[in-house]
Amino acid sequence: xxxxxxxxxxxxxxxxxxxxxxxxxxxxxxxxxxxxxxxxxxxxxxxxxxxxxxxxxxxxxxxxxxxxxxxxxxxxxxxxxxxxxxxxxxxxxxxxxxxxxxxxxxxxxxxxxxxxxxxxxxxxxxxxxxxxxxxxxxxxxxxxxxxxxxxxxxxxxxxxxxxxxxxxxxxxxxxxxxxxxxxxxxxxxxxxxxxxxxxxxxxxxxxxxxxxxxxxxxxxxxxxxxxxxxxxxxxxxxxxxxxxxxxxxxxxxxxxxxxxxxxxxxxxxxxxxxxxxxxxxxxxxxxxxxxxxxxxxxxxxxxxxxxxxxxxxxxxxxxxxxxxxxxxxxxxxxxxxxxxxxxxxxxxxxxxxxxxxxxxxxxxxxxxxxxxxxxxxxxxxxxxxxxxxxxxxxxxxxxxxxxxxxxxxxxxxxxxxxxxxxxxxxxxxxxxxxxxxxxxxxxxxxxxxxxxxxxxxxxxxxxxxxxxxxxxxxxxxxxxxxxxxxxxxxxxxxxxxxxxxxxxxxxxxxxxxxxxxxxxxxxxxxxxxxxxxxxxxxxxxxxxxxxxxxxxxxxxxxxxxxxxxxxxxxxxxxxxxxxxxxxxxxxxxxxxxxxxxxxxxxxxxxxxxxxxxxxxxxxxxxxxxxxxxxxxxxxxxxxxxxxxxxxxxxxxxxxxxxxxxxxxxxxxxxxxxxxxxxx
Numbered sequence: 001x002x003x004x005x006x007x008x009x010x011x012x013x014x015x016x017x018x019x020x021x022x023x024x025x026x027x028x029x030x031x032x033x034x035x036x037x038x039x040x041x042x043x044x045x046x047x048x049x050x051x052x053x054x055x056x057x058x059x060x061x062x063x064x065x066x067x068x069x070x071x072x073x074x075x076x077x078x079x080x081x082x083x084x085x086x087x088x089x090x091x092x093x094x095x096x097x098x099x100x101x102x103x104x105x106x107x108x109x110x111x112x113x114x115x116x117x118x119x120x121x122x123x124x125x126x127x128x129x130x131x132x133x134x135x136x137x138x139x140x141x142x143x144x145x146x147x148x149x150x151x152x153x154x155x156x157x158x159x160x161x162x163x164x165x166x167x168x169x170x171x172x173x174x175x176x177x178x179x180x181x182x183x184x185x186x187x188x189x190x191x192x193x194x195x196x197x198x199x200x201x202x203x204x205x206x207x208x209x210x211x212x213x214x215x216x217x218x219x220x221x222x223x224x225x226x227x228x229x230x231x232x233x234x235x236x237x238x239x240x241x242x243x244x245x246x247x248x249x250x251x252x253x254x255x256x257x258x259x260x261x262x263x264x265x266x267x268x269x270x271x272x273x274x275x276x277x278x279x280x281x282x283x284x285x286x287x288x289x290x291x292x293x294x295x296x297x298x299x300x301x302x303x304x305x306x307x308x309x310x311x312x313x314x315x316x317x318x319x320x321x322x323x324x325x326x327x328x329x330x331x332x333x334x335x336x337x338x339x340x341x342x343x344x345x346x347x348x349x350x351x352x353x354x355x356x357x358x359x360x361x362x363x364x365x366x367x368x369x370x371x372x373x374x375x376x377x378x379x380x381x382x383x384x385x386x387x388x389x390x391x392x393x394x395x396x397x398x399x400x401x402x403x404x405x406x407x408x409x410x411x412x413x414x415x416x417x418x419x420x421x422x423x424x425x426x427x428x429x430x431x432x433x434x435x436x437x438x439x440x441x442x443x444x445x446x447x448x449x450x451x452x453x454x455x456x457x458x459x460x461x462x463x464x465x466x467x468x469x470x471x472x473x474x475x476x477x478x479x480x481x482x483x484x485x486x487x488x489x490x491x492x493x494x495x496x497x498x499x500x501x502x503x504x505x506x507x508x509x510x511x512x513x514x515x516x517x518x519x520x521x522x523x524x525x526x527x528x529x530x531x532x533x534x535x536x537x538x539x540x541x542x543x544x545x546x547x548x549x550x551x552x553x554x555x556x557x558x559x560x561x562x563x564x565x566x567x568x569x570x571x572x573x574x575x576x577x578x579x580x581x582x583x584x585x586x587x588x589x590x591x592x593x594x595x596x597x598x599x600x601x602x603x604x605x606x607x608x609x610x611x612x613x614x615x616x617x618x619x620x621x622x623x624x625x626x627x628x629x630x631x632x633x634x635x636x637x638x639x640x641x642x643x644x645x646x647x648x649x650x651x652x653x654x655x656x657x658x659x660x661x662x663x664x665x666x667x668x669x670x671x672x673x674x675x676x677x678x679x
Contacts (some may be wrong), residue, residue, distance in 0.1 A: 046428075064116055073563040088661075125149045127145070267304070278639075415432075456530050603625065
């Protein structure tokens with residue numbers, strides 16, 4: 001029998017809804033991403049952040065970057081166009097950061113065209129794991145993991161409800177964005193839940209800090225989410241979901257840059273459709289079987305028509321995947337074991353065309369991956385913990401035009417140990433290896449990069465080796481409630497990491513004379529050529545520090561975080577170019593429970609970044625300070641029953657600033673508000 005399974009969400013009886021007004025000031029955050037087992041974040045021996053539903057709703061995010069930018073050593077690059085954003089963790093971005101949505105891999109990567117296509121209105125939680133996680137997730141987790149989870153029916157239903165309806169209207173003035181979202185949810189039968197969710201956004205060009213307007217940055221987004229969950233018995237749960245995303249806009253072909261001449265402006269449509277089937281079997285009479293199986297099918301397609309000459313490009317990536325995981329737990333004397341093991345298979349197939357012909361810069365090719373993983377969480381006397389893990393992956397890559405193919409294997413070990421010195425004090429040490437297999441484009445890209453004298457030519461390199469990282473990490477975690485006998489709670493987390501990078505893939509550019517043959521490519525241009533070839537050239541070392549401190553007394557909470565990172569290119573002796581600047585965050589959060597009001601002040605301080613190679617084209621970045629304010633008010637029933645108002649101001653001082661590695665200034669002052677009605 002084939003099991004199609006999903007992890008059953010736990011229903012929390014929290015009153016009207018999962019909003020901050022109906023909950024304690026901060027729910028205990030739970031993650032399953034760092035160890036593939038459900039754990040409170042404070043008990044995870046890794047550098048982990050969780051953004052829950054309350055925080056997502058309060059932020060009123062337009063894109064994933066609005067949720068990531070205040071986290072230590074986490075942000076997005078690419079500028080203010082949301083289509084161009086690429087998440088970065090500890091200085092690594094692109095396919096070096098694994099992004100999943102409901103356990104489905106988001107493997108699309110295409111030059112300067114962005115990599116994550118989702119509407120944050122559909123999200124209920126985002127888990128971020130900093131550092132290599134290939135022992136559990138395989139390739140692309142060399143820098144870390146960003147796991148997004150979409151909403152479920154139980155996130156809306158009150159205990160006394162069988163059906164419900166939610167309507168939300170929102171507006172943000174930095175780009176005149178209008179938001180409309182609607183959802184219908186409930187129990188179709190006693191054992192069948194449903195959720196129908198639709199969103200629509202329409203935005204004009206972004207007004208940047210200082211008053212400039214970024215031309216061709218507006219867009220329109222339509223999103224949909226359908227979920228059905230059937231629980232015929234206590235030990236079996238089946239789920240099917242469908243998610244759709246569509247974005248339309250006018251944009252430069254390079255979405256991360258400006259184009260005042262408008263010579264490269266294109267009409268672009270981005271589409272993503274995902275179908276997900278899942279099943280969970282949890283043996284209520286035994287601890288040996290908690291079996292989850294997930295199958296997914298994702299199609300991502302980009303359509304571009306360049307306005308100047310009506311040139312039409314199409315790039316598509318189809319990903320099919322299957323995850324099977326089981327957990328077995330048992331106790332022996334004073335030792336408790338939780339064994340997690342499983343199998344993963346996925347296949348990427350990329351196709352492209354330009355005016356109906358093959359587009360060689362995005363080669364037609366396929367990658368098939370099979371992975372097997374095993375992890376044991378051993379706890380002795382509830383104090384000492386050992387977590388060894390190992391994963392084996394096999395990759396097969398094929399290029400359709402050239403007929404070239406290659407296969408390779410990879411082992412990814414990890415080992416973590418922690419000790420609980422006091423009920424409120426624990427420390428951990430970890431060792432882990434991460435890897436990233438070269439992408440289809442890096443292996444097989446070919447054709448003309450640009451015309452002229454010299455002419456730019458892409459040269460394929462099917463012999464690229466995987467990128468490897470070896471990370472060593474030490475951390476301390478303090479979590480103390482009712483400190484000094486008072487109603488004051490505080491926490492402190494600090495992590496130091498040392499990450500050695502090997503065989504990093506970089507683009508080498510070298511001149512070639514007319515009629516000279518290099519890498520089996522003949523330069524036929526009379527004005528000579530410049531060849532662009534991906535090579536394993538970079539050996540690097542990345543070290544850094546992350547710290548978070550928080551104190552809460554009744555309805556007031558203060559959070560402070562700091563992160564810094566340094567990168568050294570051991571090949572050239574120069575700094576690594578992609579290291580973000582040092583960052584501080586101060587956040588004050590307070591509530592007035594009797595009035596259902598919550599307010600948050602946030603100050604982000606980012607240092608200048610001048611540690612770049614002397615021969616790099618990347619510009620130095622000035623430091624900046626950004627202040628944000630947000631609040632929410634659940635309107636009393638005697639005024640307007642079922643209504644909730646959220647409001648905020650981002651970049652209050654309208655500062656002009658640019659993130660490191662971005663070419664464009666970020667958005668300026670942004671007044672935003674939303675009104676939600678829920679029945």
